[in-house]
Amino acid sequence: MKRQLSLVGLTLAVTLSTSVLALERKDVVNRLSQIPVFALINEKGSPILVSPKNDPSKAQYATFFLQPQEAENFQNLLKRSDPKLAKTVQLRALPLSLALQFAEDQKDKKPPVRVDIVPHKPSMDYALTLAKQMSKEVKTFPGVPVFALTDLKGSQVISVRRDGKGSPSQLYFFDEDDAKQFFATLKKSNPKLAQATRISAAPFQNLFDGMLKIQKPAEADQIVLVAPTASLQYAKKINPAPAK
Secondary structure, three states: OEEEEEEOOEEEEEEOOOOOOOOOHHHHHHOOOOOEEEEEEOOOOOEOOEOOOOOOOOOEEEEEEOOHHHHHHHHHHHHHHOHHHHOOOEEEEEEHHHHHHHHHHOOOOOOOEEEEEEOOHHHHHHHHHHHHHHOOOOOOOOOOEEEEEEEOOOOOEOOEOHHHOOOOEEEEEOOHHHHHHHHHHHHHHOHHHHHOEEEEEEEHHHHHHHHHOOOOHHHHOOEEEEOOHHHHHHHHHHOOOOOO
16 A cells, blocks of 8 residues: 655655564664764763753763764864863764664663754755745754655655666655755756756654654665765764774
């Protein structure tokens, strides 16, 4: 049967089997392993936890960044506010799957541990602009945005061939520049399709929840998550090479 999963300004259409069992959460999380995020890691190899002084809940916060420069800014801020702690941490690239699993593991911790995944600000600004084009009532964009090619109404995701090869798939970009560049390429390679297509934005959490409802791995394979090009390059630069 055909089910549409409602996203903000975007509808993800996937064909679901009638099986009772859906993909397990760990299967969906594992599909995010190619998306790098950046965090400050302590000597034990864990993300550092920061406790704001004025937080009455006494919560600790672990922060992961999708954009490396913003992670560097956070590191520089830590050097000024807590130079002793700053000397014990390193900036590292981690898979998004690990960040989500870390968040899952912290759910019942006391005092509470809150996990923030911080998107690239230009991506947030662009996502808000796209969302306002679909509804003038939108004031803020909820959460981490992903970008996809849709019909002009933003109601159906368009399946396309990445690099012009392989089977058509639904591409979800974590960076607005990558989405714009892909759309520009589509305009040259398939101008007729491009005329009936636009870039739309949706919260990553909605996409993630939708993937949990997919009931066959083959159907999940139709969804391709595209890591930010610049983040992939930076991850290779800062992460130590594996021992030979």
